[in-house]
Amino acid sequence: MSAIIINPEVSFAALSELQDAVREMALSRARPPSAQAGCVNVLARPASQSTVRCIICQFPGHRSSAAQDTNRKYTNASACRIAITNTIAFWEHVLENMAVLQESPEFHTALEQNVVTAEMQWDTQPQIVAGSTIAVILYRLSANYLKFQRYYTRLSLKLPKILNAREIKRYQVMSEGVDSYLLPDGYRELKLRLSCSDSLII
Numbered sequence: 001m002s003a004i005i006i007n008p009e010v011s012f013a014a015l016s017e018l019q020d021a022v023r024e025m026a027l028s029r030a031r032p033p034s035a036q037a038g039c040v041n042v043l044a045r046p047a048s049q050s051t052v053r054c055i056i057c058q059f060p061g062h063r064s065s066a067a068q069d070t071n072r073k074y075t076n077a078s079a080c081r082i083a084i085t086n087t088i089a090f091w092e093h094v095l096e097n098m099a100v101l102q103e104s105p106e107f108h109t110a111l112e113q114n115v116v117t118a119e120m121q122w123d124t125q126p127q128i129v130a131g132s133t134i135a136v137i138l139y140r141l142s143a144n145y146l147k148f149q150r151y152y153t154r155l156s157l158k159l160p161k162i163l164n165a166r167e168i169k170r171y172q173v174m175s176e177g178v179d180s181y182l183l184p185d186g187y188r189e190l191k192l193r194l195s196c197s198d199s200l201i202i
Helices: 008-023 078-101 105-113 118-122 133-154 165-182 190-194
Strands: none
Touching: 008 078, 008 133, 078 133, 078 165, 105 133, 118 133, 133 165
C-alpha cells in the first residue's frame, strides 16, 4: 500500500480556514447576521451579546412573525431559513477543512484528546484555553457546534415549516460528517440530550 502524502500547503490553508472560523467566535470579529444566503456562522457571536432573537427559531439577528398558512407553514420565515441554512453552510465549510486535515498526525492526536462535555452546549467557556493551536481550534469548534445542535434540535417540530426536505437532508449529511470528527462515540448521545434541556438559554 502506498503511503499517503500530505501536502503541507493544502494542510496549512485548511488550518488557516479553521482558525478564521474560531476567530469569528470573538465578539470583535463576529460577522453580523446576513439577510442573504451564504456561509455565515449566525451563532458565532457570544451568547450574552445576542440581543435580538426570533420568536420562531430563536436564532439571533432577526425576528419573524409566527403566522401560518393553511398548510401550517410559516408565512414569514424566510429570515429563519436563511439564518439556519447559512449556519449549515458554515459547518459544511468546517467539515471540508477538517477532511483535508484528517491524515495529519497532529490533527488526529488533537481529535483523540479533544474532550466534549454536555456543558459545552452553552458555549460560555473562555475564548482562550490551554493547548496547541489545533487543540484550541477543536475545543472552540466543539463548543460552538454543540450550541448549534442545541438550537437545531429544539426546532425539531418547527423545521418542516421552515426548511424544505432538501435543506433538512443537507443538515443531516453535514451533521453526520461533523459528528465523526468532533463527537467521539461516547458523546454522540449528547445531541439527544440537547433537546431535553429545561430551558433555552441563548
